[in-house]
């Protein structure tokens with residue numbers, strides 16, 4: 100395409116230049132015809148013409164002051180006249196020297212090369228003059244003859260002047276130039292294609308290798324082998340992808356371990372109260388235990404615990420799957436926290452624990468699901484009461500921070516050991532102090548809290564100093580955002 104376009108434009112340009120050339124030089128022919136009353140001797144006339152004569156825009160009289168009626172060789176006196184007129188130049192001297200050395204008989208050898216091949220026909224269509232006969236036979240198509248310009252002398256047409264380029268024909272060296280371009284383009288295209296092919300093969304191999312290892316690793320992971328890691332040494336996008344992939348495997352492995360642990364932990368949690376129930380019921384059946392009020396209350400406690408555990412598991416599963424239906428309402432979180440503090444006051448009073456909700460200076464509102472936010476406060480307050488010894492205190496504070504509302508539930512309890520702190524939000528995780536069932540709960544409370552906070556596009560974390568107390572801080576956006584299913588739920 101580039102070649103076709105270049106050739107087309109080049110022919111167009113040479114055509115225009117050719118027409119120009121003919122127009123600019125037709126005056127010479129008119130002049131000759133006028134001075135000689137015919138075309139005889141025109142070849143010799145041009146033989147004596149300096150190289151640059153065709154390019155000169157001056158009228159013919161000024162260009163050829165040495166031509167006086169009859170054309171002939173340029174002699175010294177002519178050169179002198181030119182020198183006086185300041186019009187002598189190197190090419191003129193060259194032309195003269197050439198002419199003198201080579202003689203004038205062979206026009207083909209001596210005609211100075213013209214920028215275009217000028218051809219003059221007489222009125223009968225016979226060839227009268229050819230500026231470059233050495234270029235071979237004239238090959239101007241008949242159809243192009245309409246571009247010939249008539250040479251008119253005294254209102255009479257005495258000939259027709261045309262040039263190769265004005266006829267739309269390219270000259271030998273012009274064809275050579277165009278062919279040069281063709282070959283250059285062909286060679287550069289072939290070289291480019293080869294380079295592209297080799298570079299593509301090289302790059303494809305480089306890209307495919309890690310992609311293949313990613314595909315292999317994915318398949319193995321799909322079959323449960325989480326030991327797979329992809330090795331991509333460089334920092335390219337592929338390297339980043341491999342790093343992300345490796346991080347994903349680590350997370351998958353962690354989730355898988357967690358899932359397995361949860362199943363066995365849940366089974367364990369269920370087994371203990373069920374075993375107690377079974378033993379109690381068997382001894383009642385065998386008459387070993389009297390069905391006293393205390394015995395029945397003990398059985399009810401186990402059933403209540405089981406109920407609580409099953410309900411917690413249900414809520415956790417809902418929060419994790421993103422299937423939990425939330426009803427967002429505009430609410431005052433400080434008022435809600437006060438309400439929840441009142442709800443747990445009996446448990447707090449039993450241990451003489453003071454709960455204080457510090458109302459902010461101005462009313463804070465946010466859009467959240469009231470039931471779930473209540474549950475977050477209940478779980479945090481419940482834990483604070485559970486893990487705070489008698490006569491302790493619990494403080495609930497709240498403030499606005501940009502687009503978020505930050506709530507803090509702080510107690511003066513036993514605190515959480517530094518090693519346990521990163522794990523307290525994991526399912527069924529309990530610190531060693533909390534392991535005894537009489538003291539601890541199911542180990543699902545904080546997982547549920549985290550799940551609910553995440554559903555609200557919030558963030559929760561814990562700070563603690565062992566023996567001094569714990570702080571649970573959570574941040575919720577004031578504006579409502581639809582929960583997205585399966586987002587970074589609960590660990």
Ligand code: ADP
Pocket residue numbers: 482483486487510512513514515523524527528529530531532533539540541542543544545546568569
């Ligand atoms: P649990 O039902 O055992 O309370 P959670 O998920 O609510 O389960 O809490 C997980 C663990 O985090 C608890 O077992 C306890 O060890 C620790 N924990 C939670 N809240 C507090 C707190 N306020 N003070 C000290 N430890 C706490």
